[in-house]
Amino acid sequence: MKLSSDRSSAAITDPKVMLHLANKEGITDLEALFIMKKELVMAFKDSTENRKRLKILTQLLMKSDVNKK
Amino acid sequence: MLLKQLSILVFIYMAITTKAYSEETWKIASLNWPPYSGPELAHQGSSIKILKELLKKNNITLIVEFLPWQRAKYLVQTDPEYLAIFPAWPEDVFDNALLSPAIDWSEIGILKRTQQALNFDSIDELFKNHAIGVVSTYIYPKVFEDAIKKYPNQIEHAPNEFSLLMNFRFS
Incomplete structure (x- = not known):
């Protein structure tokens, strides 16, 4: 049995995305309860060439500090 | 004079061929997911900007096509033109995907109306x-x-x- 007349009482997603869209729509009465940080990765199709590309990307990431949050 | 002109031509030829061999283009599929990625965002989104700047260090140009997420995942598996999807949660990819380390970070949270009470312990x-x-x-x-x-x-x-x-x- 679904509660609250078929309308969500909460939503699970990235709060930054929802608040960005809410701001664009002029919706100001939303708030977010933080649960967890989640890494954003690049997902390659498995192939010999892409394994080389992943190695290049990993090396670039190791040299930079973009993933040290 | 002729020697000087010839030297300039050789230099231009070498510059062009070196650039052609050293530059690579990666085409990826992404989604409209502001502020991280989106065709109308500055730099195509904050995550895309990070990836572009990172790849630029290795003379790699990034081309991004924005698609519905399911379509993006499908195309990467079936169309050799697309190398990868980004930005993705590690759980939300496709079978046998090769995953990079974290390039950027998102958050997962619970959204609710400000005036609404939401009581829970787990x-x-x-x-x-x-x-x-x-x-x-x-x-x-x-x-x-x-x-x-x-x-x-x-x-x-x-x-x-x-x-x-x-x-x-x-x-």
Whole structure:
């Protein structure tokens, strides 16, 4: 049995995305309860060439500090 | 004079051929997911900007095509033109994908109306006692996927965040 007349009482997603869209729509009465940080990765199709590309990307990431949050 | 002109031509030829061999282009599929990625955002989004600047260090040019998420995942598996998808949660990819380390970070949270009380002590209790909106095309981290499976009647599926937002607006 679904509660609250078929309308969500909460939503699970990235709060930054929802608040960005809410701001664009002029919706100001939303708030977010933080649960967890989640890494954003690049997902390659498995192939010999892409394994080389992943190695290049990993090396670039190791040299930079973009993933040290 | 002739020697000087010849030297300039040789230099230009070498510059062009060196550039051609050293530059590579990666085409990826992404989604409209502001502020991280989107065709109308500055730099195509904050995550795309990070990736572009990173690859630029190795003379790699990034071309991004923005698609619905399911379509993006499908194309990467079936069309050799697309090398990868980004930005993705590690859970929300495709079979046998090669995953990079973290390039950027997102958050997962619970969105609610400011004036609405939402009492719960665990994710399980939240899903047990409240109607919860989720994006149907996403694969969430395990703690949420378990709750979605356990309480299917409590789940309201939306095709994207905009629809989730509209559910709040008109509720």
